[in-house]
Amino acid sequence: QVQLVESGGGLVPAGGSLRLSCAAPGRASSNYAVGWFRQAPGNERELVARINRSGTTYYADSVTGRFTISRDNAKNTVYLQMNSLKPENMAVYYCAAQATYYYSTLANDYNYWGQGTRVTVSS
Numbered sequence: 001q002v003q004l005v006e007s008g009g010g011l012v013p014a015g016g017s018l019r020l021s022c023a024a025p026g027r028a029s030s031n032y033a034v035g036w037f038r039q040a041p042g043n044e045r046e047l048v049a050r051i052n053r054s055g056t057t058y059y060a061d062s063v064t065g066r067f068t069i070s071r072d073n074a075k076n077t078v079y080l081q082m083n084s085l086k087p088e089n090m091a092v093y094y095c096a097a098q099a100t101y102y103y104s105t106l107a108n109d110y111n112y113w114g115q116g117t118r119v120t121v122s123s
Helices: none
Strands: 005-007 010-013 018-023 033-039 046-051 057-059 067-072 077-082 091-098 117-122
Touching: 005 091, 018 033, 018 091, 018 117, 033 067, 033 077, 046 067, 046 077, 057 067, 077 091
Parallel strands: 010 117
Antiparallel strands: 005 018, 018 077, 033 046, 033 091, 046 057, 067 077, 091 117
């Protein structure tokens, strides 16, 4: 079992920035691909960004150029830097780890999930 702990959410004005953190205490997060998902009320959970074991990244079109995913293997932590936030980015953000080795953007393919952290963007 892999425990994931998110932090860094909060209230920010439109155009502002937040950095989310996803820590895996006591586990080598480098053994997993990690994705950041978000879920807004009434919407399905969607992948925002993903980083695989070798550091290759993926971004949803809607966040490309504004969000950056990175990982610090020494700290077993994956980050999501979010810049130029928009009201439509408001959601609960979850990090998730995928134990299998194939590329996937589907939530069902991720094995371990954090509890989520809420991001609120005021207009």
